[in-house]
Amino acid sequence: MRFDSVMAAINAIPPRQSLTYAPSFGIPALRKQWQKELFSKNASLADKRVSLPVVTCGITHGIATFADVWINAGDVIILPEMMWGNYGMIFSVRRDAHIHHYKLFTEDGHFNLPAFEQVVRQEAADHRKLTVLLNFPHNPTGYTISDAEADAIVKILKDVASSGTYVVAVTDDAYFGLFYEPECIQESIFARLCGAHPAILAIKLDGATKENYVWGLRVGFITYGGTFSVDPTDLFDALERKTAGCIRGTISNASHLSQTILLNSMLDEKNSAERQEKFDILMDRAKRVKAVCTDPKYAPAWDVYPFNSGYFMCIRLKTVDAETLRVHLLDRYGVGLIALGPDNLRIAFSCMEAADVEKLFDIIYQGIKELENSQ
Ligand SMILES: Cc1ncc(COP(=O)(O)O)c(C=O)c1O
16 A cells, blocks of 8 residues: 555655665665675775674664663663764763763874773773773764774774673764764774674664764764674674564664665766765865865964864864854854864864855854954
8 A cells, every 4th residue: 555645756666675674684685785884884894793783763763772682770881071962962861871081182183092991991991891981083073083083993992892891882974974084093993893893892882873874864883893702603693683672662673765776876877976076075175175174374362272184173262252152152153163162163174165255254254253352
């Protein structure tokens, strides 16, 4: 049974691929195709085994499902102090977990390995299990670690695993692939965490949202990796079932129509050219932002946090309060930015024409001057 009025909008996709329920695991062909692409996008996965991805309703739901399956009340999750705000909602509010922060950058603008190591070692000393969430490209700063930084992170986690701590290392790869500078690692750190040590369980959360430019279709994935003392076929099967069981008990299954649209697009011969075209536009915007925001004329007003990837960049304000400036820019100029704490402003260059970049930074600067003069 179906309505013509519904089918009129999706007539290229038959009801059995759109209107019927998808399995709680996701449709098999899409899971296989996403897994195939994981291997082609992540060189270090060669010769390693990972589970079949389980389909979620977007990455937020992937994170929430991860939290439901793996996080108990009181557990600690290690995250940088600058982070996507929704982690607080998912881990602290929904699951009653504690987020322990480390400072993301060193003074010279690199990933803060000493701070990361310190919080990891502290948690390893206090608990039998630790959970680390790694998000690169990073929201809100747009930073992606280098190869060397990735290897150093893996080494630290391997070290605490060797000393008897179970490590759950979860990657939020929402902005995967949007790497604009050669120094960025060109794969997910998930690939290097897989098999790093039998006591490390690597979990990859990713999705079509940003990778395939389909924000509203709501298709995400959860994939497990690692080398364990038992046969990985049985283990991955158990992990996939446990995860799909959780999905069955929350949303039942993700949209069949969305999964089919995504699968068809991934199999379309135009797919890689389409992806490249959109990537080029975003990279152009990022490069333009980098050239403009570091102009010495703005130096009295802000510092720029390192960025080389993703959708966003952040500036650290030197003279005015971030929330006051945000409200002022919105009221006076209709410019919408995000204030993070008292000093930081996040700018989403992903949704801005390259030609408007200079105008935007001039407006921010103007707004700062106006607030300074009114103080
Ligand atoms: C770091 C991060 N993770 C996850 C998400 C959510 O992705 P989705 O729209 O697929 O739920 C976002 C952004 O919106 C994000 O910035």
